[in-house]
Amino acid sequence: MKKMLKFLLFSIGALLFLTSLPLSTKMIMELIHNQKMNAAYEITNVSTGGPPTESTFHFNDHIIETEETVKIENSHRDPWSRKMSIADLSLKINGEGLDKLKDYPVRMEEAGLNRYYGEIAYLTLEDKSNDKTQFIILLKKTKEVEKETSDGDITDRVPDEKLKYTAHILDENGNINMTSFSFTDRDALQTELLSAGSLAPYPIGYYTDARESIPTIIFPILFPFVTLAVGFILLVLFFLIRQGEKLNRTA
Template identity: 45%
Template structure:
């Protein structure tokens, strides 16, 4: 009986120790996802596959536009066989220059409108549910990436996550302009959501970790870590019951 009790405690503890950090990280992600969705509505104007052909957007009487000065029409093909050129990309609001991306990679060829700046510039609408107000948001990826594949299949031109810098321009309903710069490693929860919705990050990023950003299945996170965590708790409870039963018998 003593050996069985020790075995239950040992195996249960191993299961809990292995599962608890990841399961708590997932719960933190789920809490933040719910918190963001309860507070905001976010609409991407140029997200996904539904690209607009225009680079001009009107928001409550304000004109937001992207002005392009093409330097080189084609310098290489990217991983998806898109032609990549070089241009100065300028954001203007009501005719005033706000930010310029100098010598920045853009998609050329048959692309037009905002789709030329996919991955570099994003237009979004940010709705505040509490205040019943909406802001126009422009995300600019300040760091240049010239990502392409070598003949042997290796990738070159990528930039480490900690070197990716962004600028977030906000325009509220009264025409006030905000300007915030941040590094990808220093983003907050709202910035994380905007970056994902705007498709200006190399891959989907989590709020605190990457546990919920990959492919989810019955194996992860159902079987592990939540299944193993539950089994660990059950094994510990069985160990306690065996110990309690032994005391009652004696």
């Protein structure tokens, strides 16, 4: 009977501890990472909110423009019943063409940059180590024209591994750099830019997306942290009992 109880004590403790450890470790790493990123940078999304930000934006002495050429008016409704058009979106800085998104969905009933929510984001990035600010135009280069079928399914959604992005970076001196990355291959800062710009398909983190979900009593309180603690306590009890039995046998 004692052997069975010890076996259950060890088995349950090991199961709870080992299943909880990977996720709880990643969540703690994500918390520390977020604190470091917040200490190093301040990212502001200037393309959302109210009143809507105009598609022509001034950063220092530079003019950033997004020009829209509608190709199909009132093309469809997206899965959230928003009226959509199909348009070519041309990005310009100081009148010079920089990039283009062809045949992209546009929210008809919105104004300014809100029309391109999820496709284009204007961001400012302040590097707190040198007090310098960059202006970033973040583009989703993978086109998604999501529609809802009669049975409720969403079509034309692109898998995560195929999502591509481009960031055009304008510094205070007018220098422009470009970097491209994918959703599944991004660094820490690119992750922050995607999150701030609302261009990711869902809330994301760098080490894990778990901290971005809406917290409940079950997650992340009961799992993984309470289960981790309970598993650890059960394992400690198991080894204390076994050690006590060894001491009794040698006494």
